[in-house]
Amino acid sequence: MTSYKLALIPGDGIGVDVIDAAMKVMHSAAARFGFALAPETFPWSCDFYLRTGTMMPADGIETLRGFDAIYLGAVGWPETVADSVSLHGLLLPIRKAFDQYANIRPHRLLAGVEGPLKASEFDILCIRENTEGEYSGAGGRVHQGKPNEVAVETSVFTRVGVERILRFGFEQARARRKHLTSVTKSNAQKYSMVFWDDVTRELSAEYPDVTVSQMHIDAMAAKMVMAPQDLDVVVASNLFGDILTDLGAAIQGGLGFAASANICPDRSSPSMFEPVHGSAPDIAGKNIANPIAAIWSGAQMLDHLGEGEAAAAVLSAIEAATAQGIGTRPGQNTTDEITAAVCAALEA
Numbered sequence: 001m002t003s004y005k006l007a008l009i010p011g012d013g014i015g016v017d018v019i020d021a022a023m024k025v026m027h028s029a030a031a032r033f034g035f036a037l038a039p040e041t042f043p044w045s046c047d048f049y050l051r052t053g054t055m056m057p058a059d060g061i062e063t064l065r066g067f068d069a070i071y072l073g074a075v076g077w078p079e080t081v082a083d084s085v086s087l088h089g090l091l092l093p094i095r096k097a098f099d100q101y102a103n104i105r106p107h108r109l110l111a112g113v114e115g116p117l118k119a120s121e122f123d124i125l126c127i128r129e130n131t132e133g134e135y136s137g138a139g140g141r142v143h144q145g146k147p148n149e150v151a152v153e154t155s156v157f158t159r160v161g162v163e164r165i166l167r168f169g170f171e172q173a174r175a176r177r178k179h180l181t182s183v184t185k186s187n188a189q190k191y192s193m194v195f196w197d198d199v200t201r202e203l204s205a206e207y208p209d210v211t212v213s214q215m216h217i218d219a220m221a222a223k224m225v226m227a228p229q230d231l232d233v234v235v236a237s238n239l240f241g242d243i244l245t246d247l248g249a250a251i252q253g254g255l256g257f258a259a260s261a262n263i264c265p266d267r268s269s270p271s272m273f274e275p276v277h278g279s280a281p282d283i284a285g286k287n288i289a290n291p292i293a294a295i296w297s298g299a300q301m302l303d304h305l306g307e308g309e310a311a312a313a314v315l316s317a318i319e320a321a322t323a324q325g326i327g328t329r330p331g332q333n334t335t336d337e338i339t340a341a342v343c344a345a346l347e348a
């Protein structure tokens with residue numbers, strides 16, 4: 001029987017709640033489809049930081065390299081550890097070290113879930129650049145605390161980085177409704193975003209079967225709300241993709257629905273699967289977090305591992321639960337109830 005080695009990093013807050021819930025569904029899928037999951041849990045988190053002084057051990061990345069996939073809950077507990085420390089000590093280095101440059105974030109309305117928009121057609125795939133751009137980490141502050149203080153945060157866009165994410169987007173568009181929207185702010189940012197627009201135009205010649213729109217991030221935000229049915233695959237830089245995918249989650253009905261896969265496409269390193277949402281300190285440990293985003297991310301993981309049938313069954317099971325009205329509105333069901341409904345649908 002095939003067995004997959006999973007590194008579990010539940011992390012902080014509801015990360016722990018949703019990974020615990022989602023693993024029940026993953027085991028149930030494994031049993032039904034005849035494969036095994038061998039999870040190992042790593043307690044790397046803000047608590048770990050407070051005990052040890054680091055978010056993960058010095059050999060953390062090397063340890064993770066030996067796994068087939070990484071399944072992460074959420075990182076961050078700003079009350080005790082600054083986000084600039086926790087995220088730059090765990091989540092962001094993993095994405096970068098494993099060259100997980102394609103962050104795939106699907107947004108669609110699940111059966112039975114009413115989003116805030118009147119439009120019932122909402123099915124987009126956001127491809128977010130995940131290793132460079134505005135998240136390069138380059139910059140600094142001088143004259144800290146003084147009236148002449150200056151802070152600089154440098155965005156880095158490379159031809160390799162921009163080409164590969166756009167190419168990834170074009171390939172995804174080919175497999176869907178053959179439309180790609182490339183998002184920039186090239187009317188205000190005259191180097192990086194004009195460069196991104198140039199590369200989009202160059203590549204579009206290689207994909208004549210895909211229609212391309214180039215939009216500015218501000219107009220794009222409005223379009224996602226006003227006319228989401230015109231969108232299919234959306235490709236955006238690291239920061240713009242981050243913002244658009246919380247908007248996408250909101251249109252889906254809430255952050256508890258939005259899944260995400262951090263993919264290393266050439267498979268030279270493990271990929272990482274995690275919900276779009278964070279640790280939600282306001283609802284942590286109360287058994288009320290929606291685990292659907294984490295479960296859906298788990299379905300992306302199964303698909304990536306080559307268990308496409310199991311992945312599809314997990315997605316159907318999520319929708320069987322929501323179609324019955326389970327987990328469709330915040331606070332309506334507990335985390336346990338939603339998990340049990342998905343497991344029951346999967347086993348039916």
Ligand code: NAD
Nearest residue numbers: 074075076077078083255256276277278279280283289290
């Ligand atoms: P958040 O996503 O944690 O929460 C925003 C709002 O959405 C909260 O009201 C929360 O209760 C709600 N929410 C989120 N997930 C939910 C779910 N599954 N079910 C029901 N409601 C849900 O964003 P935030 O408050 O800005 O961030 C909290 C912490 O998480 C910060 O430290 C932040 O940096 C971190 N964060 C981590 C990740 C990650 O690890 N991938 C992602 C985003 C934020």
Ligand code: IPM
Nearest residue numbers: 076087091092242276277278
């Ligand atoms: C996400 C998160 C992270 C990001 C933060 C926590 C660094 O918001 O995965 O969407 O911006 O990538």
Ligand code: MN
Nearest residue numbers: 242243246276
């Ligand atoms: Mn985000």
